[in-house]
Amino acid sequence: RNRYLKEVYVTTSKAISVDIKRIKSTAKGFAIFGGLFSLYECIIEKNRHKKDLKSSFISGGLTTTTISITTGLSYRGLLLAGLSGGTLGVVMEKLFDSIH
Numbered sequence: 001r002n003r004y005l006k007e008v009y010v011t012t013s014k015a016i017s018v019d020i021k022r023i024k025s026t027a028k029g030f031a032i033f034g035g036l037f038s039l040y041e042c043i044i045e046k047n048r049h050k051k052d053l054k055s056s057f058i059s060g061g062l063t064t065t066t067i068s069i070t071t072g073l074s075y076r077g078l079l080l081a082g083l084s085g086g087t088l089g090v091v092m093e094k095l096f097d098s099i100h
Contacts, residue, residue: 060089
């Protein structure tokens with residue numbers, strides 16, 4: 001019986017250890033995305049003197065393109081990443097506006 005409990009404890013602790021590493025990695029990714037998005041959005045809004053969906057689209061596109069540059073994507077892949085990131089930026093802005 002003690003052997004079974006010990007095996008359960010070891011298995012559980014290994015699973016928790018793996019999950020914690022995955023959670024840290026995901027949190028780091030969100031922090032990087034959020035930081036870059038905020039940085040780009042502030043710069044764009046300061047230069048354009050307006051806060052609108054176009055700023056969010058450009059910010060999201062620049063953020064995902066910046067993150068994707070290190071993956072070795074082709075120009076076409078970077079363009080698609082930018083377009084999808086821009087769309088994500090608009091969706092986030094719309095959701096944020098509907099919450100507040």
